[in-house]
Amino acid sequence: MKTIKYLLLIGTMMFTISSCHKLTLEPKGILDDAALLGNATGVETYLAGVYMNLPIEDFSYYVDQGFKNGNNDWDASKSWLMSVDGEAVGWPGGIDGAGGFGYWPYDQIRRINTMIENFPNYKSDYSGDSYNAFLGEAHFLRAFYYFALVKRYGGVPIIESVQSPTADPTTLAVPRSTELDVYKFIQSDLQFAMDNMAATSEPGRANKFVAAALMSRAMLYAATIARYGSYTASSPDQAAKAGYVGIPANEAANFFTASYDAANFFDTQNGGYELVGENAADKEQNYVDLFLNDNSKENILIKQYSTTSNLFYHSYDGSVSPAGDFSDWPGSEVYPSLESVELFQRLPIENTDGTPRRFDNRNQLLQGLEPRLLATVYLSGMTLRGTAFDIRRGFYRTYNGTMADAQDGVSSAPINATSNRTIATSRYQTDPALGGGAVAGKHGMWGGVENNTLTGFFIRKYVNYKASQVQAAGNSSYQSWIVFRYAEVLLNKAEAAYELGKKQEAYDLIARIRNRAGATVWTPKGAPAAIYVINGQTVDENLQFIRDERGRELMFENHRWWDLRRWRVADKVLNQAKLHGLMPYLVLDQNKYIFIREYNTDGKTYTFDVRYYYEPIPAGEINKNPSLIQNPIY
Numbered sequence: 001m002k003t004i005k006y007l008l009l010i011g012t013m014m015f016t017i018s019s020c021h022k023l024t025l026e027p028k029g030i031l032d033d034a035a036l037l038g039n040a041t042g043v044e045t046y047l048a049g050v051y052m053n054l055p056i057e058d059f060s061y062y063v064d065q066g067f068k069n070g071n072n073d074w075d076a077s078k079s080w081l082m083s084v085d086g087e088a089v090g091w092p093g094g095i096d097g098a099g100g101f102g103y104w105p106y107d108q109i110r111r112i113n114t115m116i117e118n119f120p121n122y123k124s125d126y127s128g129d130s131y132n133a134f135l136g137e138a139h140f141l142r143a144f145y146y147f148a149l150v151k152r153y154g155g156v157p158i159i160e161s162v163q164s165p166t167a168d169p170t171t172l173a174v175p176r177s178t179e180l181d182v183y184k185f186i187q188s189d190l191q192f193a194m195d196n197m198a199a200t201s202e203p204g205r206a207n208k209f210v211a212a213a214l215m216s217r218a219m220l221y222a223a224t225i226a227r228y229g230s231y232t233a234s235s236p237d238q239a240a241k242a243g244y245v246g247i248p249a250n251e252a253a254n255f256f257t258a259s260y261d262a263a264n265f266f267d268t269q270n271g272g273y274e275l276v277g278e279n280a281a282d283k284e285q286n287y288v289d290l291f292l293n294d295n296s297k298e299n300i301l302i303k304q305y306s307t308t309s310n311l312f313y314h315s316y317d318g319s320v321s322p323a324g325d326f327s328d329w330p331g332s333e334v335y336p337s338l339e340s341v342e343l344f345q346r347l348p349i350e351n352t353d354g355t356p357r358r359f360d361n362r363n364q365l366l367q368g369l370e371p372r373l374l375a376t377v378y379l380s381g382m383t384l385r386g387t388a389f390d391i392r393r394g395f396y397r398t399y400n401g402t403m404a405d406a407q408d409g410v411s412s413a414p415i416n417a418t419s420n421r422t423i424a425t426s427r428y429q430t431d432p433a434l435g436g437g438a439v440a441g442k443h444g445m446w447g448g449v450e451n452n453t454l455t456g457f458f459i460r461k462y463v464n465y466k467a468s469q470v471q472a473a474g475n476s477s478y479q480s481w482i483v484f485r486y487a488e489v490l491l492n493k494a495e496a497a498y499e500l501g502k503k504q505e506a507y508d509l510i511a512r513i514r515n516r517a518g519a520t521v522w523t524p525k526g527a528p529a530a531i532y533v534i535n536g537q538t539v540d541e542n543l544q545f546i547r548d549e550r551g552r553e554l555m556f557e558n559h560r561w562w563d564l565r566r567w568r569v570a571d572k573v574l575n576q577a578k579l580h581g582l583m584p585y586l587v588l589d590q591n592k593y594i595f596i597r598e599y600n601t602d603g604k605t606y607t608f609d610v611r612y613y614y615e616p617i618p619a620g621e622i623n624k625n626p627s628l629i630q631n632p633i634y
Contacts, residue, residue, distance in 0.1 A: 037115065037122050043134050044205075046115060050141050053108050055148035056303050057081065057558040058481035059314035059462075066101040074474030077319035077333045085561040085570075089454050089579055089600045090334040098612030100152055104621050105145050106159065112142045113162050129198065136196030140211045143189035146182060147218045151562060152615045153631065154179040155244035175627040176617075178243035180251060183222040187258060190215040194265065209271045210301045213484035215262035216492040221566045222247060223255035223499065228534045228568040229613075237632040245614050245631055249535070256496045263493035266486070273297055273486040275516050283518035287375035291462045292479055300484035307478050316479070317472035320459040322443050322451045325387040328473035331451035336377045336459060336556075338580035338597060343551050344373040344519075347582065349595040354402035356594035362391070362584050365595065371518035376555055378458040380441065380584055385469055391456055392441035393583035394423035395434065399594060409583060409598025421585075427452070433588060445583065445601055454601045455581030461556045482557070487513060491550045498543055507542075510549050517553070534568050565613050574608035609633075 036042040053067070060068040062079040077083075083090025115138050123131050149156045157174040158181065177185070193211035201207040231237075231246030239245050247255075266273055274297040277286035290296060294304065306312040315330075323331035341347065349365065351357050359365060363381035366374065378384065380391035397420050407413035415421070422431055424440030425447045431439050444452035464472065464479050471477075490509050498506035507524050514522060528541035539547075547567065551560055564570035581600040584593055611633035622628045 033118060033122060037119050038125055040126070040130065040134075043115070043119075046111075047137065047141065050108055050111055053105070054141070054144060055103070055105065056481065056483055058303055058483075059316045059477070061558065062101070063561075064099065064101055066103060074315040074318065074330060076315060080334060081558045081561045082556055083334055085564060086337060086574060086577060086579055086606060087340045087555060087560050088334045088336050088459070089581070089602055089604070098608070098615060100615035102618035102620065103148065103152060104618055105148070106157075109142060109145055109159060110162060112138050112145070113160065116142070116160075117162055132196035133198050133201075136193040136208070136211070137206055139189040140193035140197070140206050140214070143186045143193070143211075143218070144214060146186050146189070147214065147221075150179060150182040150186065151221055151566075153617055154239070154246070154614050155182050155242075157625075157628075158182060158185050173625045173627045176239075176242070176244045176629060179225070179245055180222075180243060180247045183218065183247065183255070186218050187215065190218070190262075194262075199269065199271065206301065209266060209269070209273065210484060212262045212265040212271075213300045213489055215265075216259050216489055217484075219255045219259035219262060220492050220496055221562070223252050223259060223496065224566045225568075226250075226252035226255060227499070227537050228539075228566075230535045230568065231632070235632070239629045239631050242629060244629060253500065256499045259492055260496040260500060260502075263489045263496070266489060273300060273489075275486055275490065275512060278512065278516045280516075282371075283516065284371035284375045287372050287517065288460065288465070291482065292464060292466070294480050296485075298486045299482055300486060300489070302480040302482050304480045305478040313475050314477050314481075315474040316462055317464055317467060317477045318474040320463060321384065321472060322453075322458070324451075325442070326384050326469065326472065328470050328476075330474050332453070332458060333450055334459065335453045335455040335581075335600075336457040337455055337600065338457075338582050340551075340555060341373065341377055341457060341582070343548055343555075344370050344376075347595070349582070349597075350403050354404060356399065356403050356596060358587070358590065358592040358594060360592065362593050370520075372552065374460075376459075376461045378460045380443075380456065382460075384460075384463070384465055385472075389443050389458065390441035391444050391453055391584055392439075393445045393456075393585055393596075393598075394421060394439050395431075395586040395588055396421050396594075397433065397587075398589045399585075399587050403597065406596045406598065408580070409596060434586075441584070445581075447601070449602060453581075455579070456583055456595075457581070459556060487516075487553055488559075491546075491553060494546055495543075495550065498546055503542070506546060510546055513549060513553055519552075532569060532572070539567075539569075564608075568613065570608045570612065571610050574606040577606040578604070579606070 036046045055067055060073040060076050062068060062076055063081050063084055064079050068076065078090060080090060082088040116135065119135055155176045155178045158177045159174055163172055190211050194208045194215065197208040197211060199208055226247035226249055229246050231240045233241055233243065235241060276290055276296050276298040277283065280286035290298060294302060305314060318327045318329055319333050321327040321332055323329055349357050366379060366381060378389050380389050382389055399415065401415050405413060405415045410416065422439055424445065427446045429439045429446065430436050440446040445454060446452050462479060464477065490513060494506040494509035510522060522545065524542045530538045530540055531544045532539040550563065564573055578599050580597050583596045583598045585596060587594055614631045616634040617628055617630050622630060
């Protein structure tokens with residue numbers, strides 16, 4: 001396991017070194033080599049700034065504002081990717097996740113190119129392995145930045161050497177490269193890194209297996225865009241005709257193979273990474289602890305935060321758990337959707353005749369649920385910091401109908417008439433029918449958007465249950481973000497294997513993931529039916545299950561938004577979509593609980609236009625560089 005730990009000391013060293021020489025340095029891009037490239041400490045100092053700005057979509061990532069790197073991010077949950085892609089219901093108002101935030105990190109790419117260009121002059125100052133490792137690291141970092149660009153915009157300018165600010169302006173106006181060429185450039189950089197970096201490294205640095213993990217992810221993106229993307233050179237749009245968006249379909253197999261081979265690299269090179277807890281006795285707790293253990297053998301790369309710094313923290317615990325019993329402030333602001341919960345399994349809340357199943361208490365629903373689900377989501381009755389989640393929407397005086405009679409909870413349904421159903425509109429609302437008791441549970445749903453669930457669930461993954469309520473607050477969380485973990489590598493390999501016709505290998509990999517999760521055994525269909533036909537390519541039931549397994553395993557880890565985009569299904573999955581919640585009600589005349597599938601209480605409708613598969617090239621960059629062609633439909 002390797003970590004990215006941002007140290008104020010290193011940042012200070014960088015400032016000090018550059019300040020000491022600022023009067024003698026030539027124009028930016030030409031280094032004082034003796035200070036920075038002539039010794040290992042200088043190189044590490046130089047690259048620290050590159051790591052600090054690495055585009056990691058972590059706890060502090062705003063889908064509409066960008067990478068905050070742990071600096072005063074207590075409101076980040078209102079702009080999390082999971083609230084845009086439907087995994088969760090968050091702040092209402094329809095965040096435009098497709099519009100992006102104008103990401104254009106060529107200042108960091110210039111920093112990396114400066115090292116790559118000048119470092120060979122000092123090769124004699126290093127051992128062969130040390131020199132190769134540093135150079136490989138620079139190529140890995142450049143690939144990381146370019147991947148952040150290409151998955152947003154498609155083709156972007158490829159700049160491999162340092163541009164002089166005094167050069168002819170026409171030579172500085174570099175046009176976009178094709179999307180295909182950018183992915184090949186990333187592949188080349190990562191292959192160089194895999195070939196030259198060491199198998200292990202000091203905390204804070206990447207190694208060849210980190211590069212392989214990025215290779216596996218990036219090449220899978222390219223492969224699926226090639227296979228399922230519909231942009232072609234025959235399109236009338238200028239960007240499509242030029243290949244700036246879209247990858248030729250005949251490249252799909254090559255990229256699937258590259259993704260598969262990169263995942264296989266972990267086995268052939270004996271990286272020592274594991275799918276932790278495959279034989280654990282308590283698979284729920286094993287999965288919970290997986291995301292709180294920096295030393296887990298499943299972690300390939302993590303981003304750490306610092307309890308000794310006033311800059312490197314996040315606010316995850318304070319943003320996903322309601323204040324009062326479970327956190328201090330600001331209180332929960334994002335909640336798992338029922339669609340996400342039932343991706344694991346259809347909840348047993350309905351009888352065969354369609355009537356809601358009766359429960360003596362809400363905790364009974366927990367019996368028999370998949371351990372990985374229980375480790376990912378808090379349901380009513382589960383416990384955190386010694387207190388049980390108390391979730392109720394309201395009560396029915398009687399309920400004699402089927403689940404369908406509730407009509408997704410709309411007030412116009414006869415069974416939901418106010419004479420029969422009472423729902424809370426405030427936290428402390430009481431009702432004589434309950435002997436003056438509270439209409440809603442203490443933790444929802446009683447209206448508003450903060451500090452009570454809108455869906456009947458709270459997030460559990462990544463929650464630091466060992467912290468006190470006071471510690472679980474805005475700007476006070478320090479658990480690490482996992483950038484790459486071995487489970488994702490196996491999922492990448494399974495998807496690539498299936499697409500390459502290695503179907504049994506794909507099934508075996510999914511079986512391992514599900515066994516670790518404590519999930520039921522999956523039996524692939526011998527003659528799978530088609531789920532989608534996209535760009536002339538069929539996505540069958542078995543491939544869809546593999547994709548869904550990715551959704552289950554990587555839930556709330558900021559993968560789904562990009563997966564829906566690269567699979568080219570976002571405009572279908574998020575087509576006028578309204579997400580649901582699971583609403584617990586007390587039925588008074590039976591003194592039993594029922595659970596009703598209803599629209600979540602924020603009422604937001606999700607829409608994804610086909611143009612959103614690519615973000616618009618930032619207008620400011622086009623103004624500076626007229627050779628940049630805007631993406632289609634913008």
